[in-house]
Amino acid sequence: MAAINRDEVAHLAQLAHIEMSDDELDRMATELAVIVDSIKSVSEAAGDDVPATSHPIPLTNVMREDVVGHVLTVEEALSGAPDAASGRFKVPAILEES
Amino acid sequence: MSTETILSFEEAMEKYDPVLGFEVHVELNTKTKMFSSAPNVFGDTPNSNVNEVCLGLPGVLPVVNKKAVESSILIGLALNCKIAEHCTFARKQYFYPDTPKNFQTSQYEDPICYDGWLDIELEDGTVFHVEIERAHMEEDAGKLTHMGGATGRIQGADFSLVDYNRSGVPLVEIVTKPIEGAGSRAPELAKAYVAAVREIVKNLGVSDAKMERGNVRCDANVSLRPYGQEKFGTRTETKNVNSLRAVENAVKFEIQRHAAVLDSGVKIIQETRHWHEDTKSTTSGRPKSDADDYRYFPEPDLVPIVTTAEWVEELRATLPEPPAERRKRLQADWGYSDLEFRDVVNAGLMGEIEETIAAGASAAAARKWWMGEIARRAKLADVDPAALGVTPAVVVEIEKLIAAGSINDKLARKVLDGVLEGEGTPAEVVQKRGLAVVSDDGALQKAIDEALAAQPDVADKIRGGKVQAVGAIVGGVMKVTRGQADAGRVRELILKTLGVEG
Numbered sequence: 001m002a003a004i005n006r007d008e009v010a011h012l013a014q015l016a017h018i019e020m021s022d023d024e025l026d027r028m029a030t031e032l033a034v035i036v037d038s039i040k041s042v043s044e045a046a047g048d049d050v051p052a053t054s055h056p057i058p059l060t061n062v063m064r065e066d067v068v069g070h071v072l073t074v075e076e077a078l079s080g081a082p083d084a085a086s087g088r089f090k091v092p093a094i095l096e097e098s
Numbered sequence: 099m100s101t102e103t104i105l106s107f108e109e110a111m112e113k114y115d116p117v118l119g120f121e122v123h124v125e126l127n128t129k130t131k132m133f134s135s136a137p138n139v140f141g142d143t144p145n146s147n148v149n150e151v152c153l154g155l156p157g158v159l160p161v162v163n164k165k166a167v168e169s170s171i172l173i174g175l176a177l178n179c180k181i182a183e184h185c186t187f188a189r190k191q192y193f194y195p196d197t198p199k200n201f202q203t204s205q206y207e208d209p210i211c212y213d214g215w216l217d218i219e220l221e222d223g224t225v226f227h228v229e230i231e232r233a234h235m236e237e238d239a240g241k242l243t244h245m246g247g248a249t250g251r252i253q254g255a256d257f258s259l260v261d262y263n264r265s266g267v268p269l270v271e272i273v274t275k276p277i278e279g280a281g282s283r284a285p286e287l288a289k290a291y292v293a294a295v296r297e298i299v300k301n302l303g304v305s306d307a308k309m310e311r312g313n314v315r316c317d318a319n320v321s322l323r324p325y326g327q328e329k330f331g332t333r334t335e336t337k338n339v340n341s342l343r344a345v346e347n348a349v350k351f352e353i354q355r356h357a358a359v360l361d362s363g364v365k366i367i368q369e370t371r372h373w374h375e376d377t378k379s380t381t382s383g384r385p386k387s388d389a390d391d392y393r394y395f396p397e398p399d400l401v402p403i404v405t406t407a408e409w410v411e412e413l414r415a416t417l418p419e420p421p422a423e424r425r426k427r428l429q430a431d432w433g434y435s436d437l438e439f440r441d442v443v444n445a446g447l448m449g450e451i452e453e454t455i456a457a458g459a460s461a462a463a464a465r466k467w468w469m470g471e472i473a474r475r476a477k478l479a480d481v482d483p484a485a486l487g488v489t490p491a492v493v494v495e496i497e498k499l500i501a502a503g504s505i506n507d508k509l510a511r512k513v514l515d516g517v518l519e520g521e522g523t524p525a526e527v528v529q530k531r532g533l534a535v536v537s538d539d540g541a542l543q544k545a546i547d548e549a550l551a552a553q554p555d556v557a558d559k560i561r562g563g564k565v566q567a568v569g570a571i572v573g574g575v576m577k578v579t580r581g582q583a584d585a586g587r588v589r590e591l592i593l594k595t596l597g598v599e600g
Contacts, residue, residue, distance in 0.1 A: 015191075015391055015393065016191075017193055054186060054396030054397075054398060054402075055398070055401055055402075057401075059401040060184075060401055060402045060403065060404040061401070061402075061403060061404055062161065062162065062400075062401050063161065063162045063163070063164035063167065063403075064135065064161045064162070064163060064164065065164060065165070066128045066129050066130050066163050066164065066165035066166070067129065067130065067135065068129055068130050068135060068136070068137045069130070069134075069135030069136075069149075070135060070136070070149050071136050071137065071146075071147065071148070071149055072148055072149050072150070072153075073146070074143060074144070074145045074146050077145040077146075077148050077153060077262070078145060080155070085259060086144075086259060087143065087144045087145060088144045088145060088243070088259035088260055088261050089145070089195070089259065089260040089262070090257055090258075090259055090260075091195040091242075091257065091258050091259075091260055092257055092258075093244060093246075093255040093256055093257050093258055094194065094195065094258070
């Protein structure tokens with residue numbers, strides 16, 4: 001894995017909607033490079049016989065039955081909303097569609 | 099909205115070879131959501147079917163709905179897919195208020211179903227083999243309503259209102275491999291493919307499969323290349339084309355639009371397009387860009403799903419007969435010609451005819467009634483034949499009454515009138531309306547004598563050997579008896595009365 005550069009940090013910041021100053025980008029590029037290096041050493045330690053894993057505990061199939069449980073009221077659901085109207089969350093118009 | 103230049107479909111087809119691809123999203127009809135126990139119900143009061151998990155509040159823990167996993171496996175099996183022994187969930191990151199978490203929980207590298215296929219039969223019987231790349235599990239997003247500006251359109255909206263009832267509803271996304279070689283059948287194939295997927299999920303009972311409610315949604319990918327070129331052209335993805343007709347029209351329009359763009363020497367921009375039902379055209383959405391860097395990573399809050407052969411086989415054993423195979427079997431059983439059977443399928447009457455035959459009618463009689471008199475009346479009433487109010491049992495009973503000689507075809511139609519007007523079963527209608535065939539020879543003889551007396555010249559002709567003139571007397575008798583006589587028996591009696599050999 002190549003060391004992470006300043007442009008990549010700027011790109012990630014943009015993707016993550018995080019505003020960063022030039023100074024912050026410089027500093028983060030250095031800090032992330034250290035983290036990337038640390039992860040690299042983990043990759044080196046794990047041989048081909050170690051499967052990729054996303055969880056520290058080897059659990060599988062944690063599932064629930066299809067039974068209706070806890071539901072919030074509309075008031076509860078909207079209680080933390082910065083803005084609401086007509087029983088719905090009110091958000092600024094965003095021109096870019098998903 | 100700019101008007102796009104397009105080529106005629108014929109010209110586009112002469113010059114270019116279309117390649118298609120589809121992403122079909124199927125909403126599952128589980129009682130609860132994919133990762134939370136909140137109800138999965140359509141059309142309720144906004145934000146009344148949500149809990150902390152659907153709202154993506156901090157510190158919540160999603161838990162997988164077992165039924166949704168099983169429904170996904172069933173869909174995979176019905177699409178001839180392999181089922182992954184081990185698969186994981188992933189976060190797909192994007193910022194848009196339809197997901198309160200800023201990511202959609204989906205699957206990325208290891209979908210639960212992969213490498214499938216489906217044979218799609220077009221109306222004329224041509225079969226296209228469509229390969230399925232994958233079918234993966236994910237969750238639906240909330241519903242945005244754009245307020246202010248142009249009604250309902252995002253352009254010019256002042257703000258948007260969000261209902262998260264749909265947020266977290268289980269989805270299965272079915273992705274095809276590129277479909278080559280469809281040629282001028284591409285629009286038809288597009289429609290038939292989506293129809294087949296919809297039919298399969300409906301038949302499995304895992305989705306309500308109503309396109310008008312968004313239970314089945316299609317994103318259609320189209321690209322063109324010159325004939326003989328192996329490399330695919332640049333594709334566009336037309337989003338959320340939500341009726342079968344729209345799928346056909348959108349694919350056709352994009353082919354025509356691509357062809358005009360390519361003809362003018364310009365490159366196609368890889369972008370999403372929006373389908374507009376009112377103008378039957380697409381407009382540019384947004385170009386593929388950095389925003390499509392979804393930075394997928396394994397979902398840390400959900401552990402992998404492991405499927406055992408035993409579990410998969412248990413589910414496979416519950417698979418209903420595939421719709422296409424069912425059609426083949428029924429056509430063979432009923433002995434209908436291809437044309438007859440296609441008409442039945444297109445009229446949506448296969449189920450009714452199947453039930454009618456199961457209830458004791460012959461295949462010919464079932465078809466005669468459903469495709470004839472019942473379909474005709476349904477058309478007049480502007481309803482589906484199945485919704486007219488005639489049940490398979492009614493058809494069977496009417497047929498039995500005809501076979502027993504109690505009524506004839508003409509009277510049967512009057513019996514149907516009575517049944518539809520709520521007068522009871524066919525036998526009850528016959529009774530109440532006095533519709534039984536007059537089988538009493540004495541009563542018939544009286545009517546015959548009268549008819550012969552009324553037309554003495556005709557009677558003479560028949561005596562003189564012109565047997566075909568008997569029709570006029572039969573007609574007179576039928577008139578007097580108001581159609582309630584057995585015409586064959588009347589003819590016999592007339593000839594006997596006149597001493598003529600039939």
